[in-house]
Amino acid sequence: MRGDMDTGGWSRRRFVGALTGAAAAAALPACNDAPPPTRSAPSSASASPNTPEAAAGTPSEARSPGPHPLYLGTYTSAEGGGKGIGLATYDATTGRITDRGILAETGDPSFLALHPNGRTLYAVNEREDGGVTAVRLADRHVLGTRSSGGAGPCHLSVHPSGRWLLSANYNSGSVAVHPIAASGALGEHTDVVTHSSPPPGPDPERQDGPHTHQIVTTPDGVHVLAVDLGTDTVYTYRLDQAKGTLTEVSRARAKPGAGPRHLTFHPGGRYAYLANELDNTITVCAYDPATGRLTIGDPEPTGTGEVTSYPSQILVTTDGSYAYFANRGHNSLTRYAIEASGARVRLLDTVPVHGDWPRHTAFSPDGRLLFVSNQRSSSVTVFHVDRRSGELRLAGEPFASPVAVCALPL
Helix, strand or coil: CCCCCCCCCCCHHHHHHHHHHCCCCCCCCCCCCCCHHHHHCCCHHHHCCCCCCCCCCCCCCCCCCCEEEEECCCCCCCCCCCCEEEEEEEEECCCCCCEEEEECCCCCCCCCCEECCCEEEEEEECCCCCCCEEEEEECCEECCCCCCCCCCCEEEEECCCCCCCEEEEECEEEEEEEEEEECCCEEEEEEECCCCCCCCCEEEECCCCCEEEEECCCCCEEEEEEEEEECCCEEEEEECCCCCCCEEEEEEEEECCEEEEEEECCCCCCCEEECCCCCCCCEEEEEECCCEEEEEEEEECCCCCCCCCEEEEECCCCCCCCCEEEEECCCCEEEEEEHHHEEEEEEEEECCCCCEEEEEEEEECCCCEEEEEECCCCCEEEEEEECCCCEEEEECCCCEEECEEEECCC
């Protein structure tokens, strides 16, 4: 068991991947001519480069046409899956992606995060005996794998200090902390916290227990939030940066059966947006930096009508003007205008992703490109982002990538 749902011993993550058996895996030739990784410093706390879902960079940042590194997460154990962390490059002007082979071989690296110094990449190993792996980018050397302290880790992020790796174990409904050495290598976990309360939500298939889907540090760097789909709860923790332990300080309850999956902050740091996978809604949340308390607002539509769309993720531009919401069942991105200094979203439109099952989305560091990883069609779609209107324009044909579940452009 692992991932989003059990299906006769298979998780939803594995199940939906198998449904694409039809989507042929792209052959990734060995290649050693990828450029060394580079990453400009974030322009604000909310634009931290720790995770692929970080906000877009400042629009005025100019980038060379490329090539720039693109790292790809996959399921190695799924039919047609990859061989490890995929490596590609992209042109920052055209969005064109070029295959560069494999960065490193490791099992089921379904989510990726970059260290703030840009030298080390981290991946979850989404298996029953969950792990987290560190890869040195300069020479593609695997620095080692540590147990995540739980089953089916599906998300990880690096604390802004660069000293701690935070991970979320979906199957066991727990969160873990690992120390990061100066070399980028990981130590054994210093804490594992399992969500034993409140009771799971009303969905008997997806909410049979706690299922932590995301762990992320707040923009002020003071608190850590864990989003749990199984208990309809967002937990706020304080991280002891000397010991690497978590202390719970508050809980925010979503609507029963909402199934919160992914949360992204507005750059102002006082509001966040929560993607609810099970009831197909988005909610605006107010964040109090002093207490760490999150207040979840009323659910709002995703623009997909009656389609069961299993929302996956939401992105926010660094200037705080627009948000993009990925709808897997609808195979679309919903565009919102953000108003009232982040307190309100207004639905604008939806656009097709030209792929099947958009599992993950990410901006390029300058915010001019948006990458969509389509799990079932084994492809990555790239869009140009209009800086003024927020409109999306397709940047050529989708790039073939085996069971694409995560894309991290640098």
